[in-house]
Amino acid sequence: MIRVVSALSATAILLVAGAQTSVAQTAPAQIVKERQDAMKKMWPGYYKDIATTVRSGSPDLTVVATKAVQASAHVKETAQLFPPGTGRDVVPTTRAKPEIWTQRADFEAALTALIDATNAIGDDAKKGDVEKVKADWTNLAKACGTCHGGPEKSGGKFRFEED
Numbered sequence: 001m002i003r004v005v006s007a008l009s010a011t012a013i014l015l016v017a018g019a020q021t022s023v024a025q026t027a028p029a030q031i032v033k034e035r036q037d038a039m040k041k042m043w044p045g046y047y048k049d050i051a052t053t054v055r056s057g058s059p060d061l062t063v064v065a066t067k068a069v070q071a072s073a074h075v076k077e078t079a080q081l082f083p084p085g086t087g088r089d090v091v092p093t094t095r096a097k098p099e100i101w102t103q104r105a106d107f108e109a110a111l112t113a114l115i116d117a118t119n120a121i122g123d124d125a126k127k128g129d130v131e132k133v134k135a136d137w138t139n140l141a142k143a144c145g146t147c148h149g150g151p152e153k154s155g156g157k158f159r160f161e162e163d
Contacts, residue, residue, distance in 0.1 A: 032091045035081035038074065046071035047144070050121065054137040061125040064133055068122025072115055079111045097158050107158055110146040117143040 049067045053059045087101055088094055100107045121136035142149075147158040 028086045028090045029093075031081055031083065031086045032094045032096075035078065035086070035096070036094070038078040038081060042071070042074060042078070046074060047140075050140075051137065054134060059125075059130055059133060061128060061130065061133065064125035065122050068118050068125065072118045072122065075111065075115050075118060082107070095159055100158050107147075110143070110158070113146060114140075114143040 046067045050064050050071070053063045082096065082100055084101060086094065087096060087098055089098075117136065117140040121133055121140055124132040124136050149157075
């Protein structure tokens with residue numbers, strides 16, 4: 001009976017270890033896919049609506065406030081999709097630059113700036129301050145540009161250029 005229990009325990013341990021190895025091998029690619037999907041959603045899902053109304057003659061501050069709250073939450077969730085081990089060295093299909101991991105403090109500062117700028121435009125929209133919202137949009141665009149700006153060929157500080 002002891003031998004049977006020991007054999008079953010050993011088998012269970014091997015199965016669990018094998019499953020963890022399998023998950024560890026597929027997880028980075030899955031994370032990168034989730035990250036790419038999240039990044040693709042950011043502009044059309046949130047920031048495009050903010051930009052459109054801010055650039056109009058009379059911005060709809062309700063749209064700005066609502067989309068800013070949604071965008072801020074989305075950026076915070078997306079930020080979690082850049083763990084170590086999900087760069088090009090592990091998942092060649094990612095366009096994320098190695099600087100995300102080698103210059104982590106800069107990357108995290110850029111994320112914080114984007115979240116802060118998004119929250120600022122939303123807060124000022126809730127206050128009804130149209131002129132401040134217009135100024136905030138400029139700051140928000142700069143915050144996006146920290147990662148994605150720069151010469152088109154470079155693709156920005158933290159992003160590879162489009163194929």
